[in-house]
Amino acid sequence: MALVGFMGAGKSRVARELSRLLGWESLDVDQEVERRTGRSIPVIFRDEGEAAFRLLEAEVTEELLQRDRVIVATGGGWAAAAPGRMESLASDTLSVWLRISPEEAVRRVGSGRGRVRPLLRVADPLAEAQRLLADREPAYSQARLTLDADRFPPRAIARRIRDEILGIPHGD
Ligand code: S3P
Numbered sequence: 001m002a003l004v005g006f007m008g009a010g011k012s013r014v015a016r017e018l019s020r021l022l023g024w025e026s027l028d029v030d031q032e033v034e035r036r037t038g039r040s041i042p043v044i045f046r047d048e049g050e051a052a053f054r055l056l057e058a059e060v061t062e063e064l065l066q067r068d069r070v071i072v073a074t075g076g077g078w079a080a081a082a083p084g085r086m087e088s089l090a091s092d093t094l095s096v097w098l099r100i101s102p103e104e105a106v107r108r109v110g111s112g113r114g115r116v117r118p119l120l121r122v123a124d125p126l127a128e129a130q131r132l133l134a135d136r137e138p139a140y141s142q143a144r145l146t147l148d149a150d151r152f153p154p155r156a157i158a159r160r161i162r163d164e165i166l167g168i169p170h171g172d
Helices: 011-022 028-038 040-050 049-063 102-109 123-141 152-166
Strands: 002-004 025-028 070-073 096-097 144-146
Touching: 002 011, 011 025, 011 070, 011 152, 025 028, 028 040, 028 049, 028 070, 040 049, 040 152, 096 152, 102 123, 144 152
Parallel strands: 002 070, 002 096, 025 070, 096 144
Antiparallel strands: none
């Protein structure tokens, strides 16, 4: 299954929680790019630029998505970085959009704690988050399931996705 959504939505944490619940492997694209290149995402952005990062991201994501019984936490830009990304997901791959508001995203990732997001290191991070989200929403919204990451913590989201995968019905 694939998790998509903006920076700060909790994709990596949900992937880890879900991995515990399902016994599937959790795979984080950003981490895998860092492992393979031996460099951090901010360093890749700084030294090679966003376009080079997007190529690496596309390659790694495509490869990870081919595995069975895995949870892939995509990078926040993957779904919209090129046309047809969401359509390229296999029909038996559940896709979930962890939906977060730009305000909450900036609160979570702009605080200086945790991983640095090069795209939000700008004078007005909220305006940039609003712009990026507006641009990306059409792609994210193609996910099969949308869950509210502003309101629900990663564990609750992971349980909801587990139920979806196990075919346990929900009213939403
Ligand atoms: C990006 C999101 C980041 C990382 C990179 C670019 C984006 O991943 O891939 O900084 O374009 O939204 P997270 O969504 O895990 O923060």
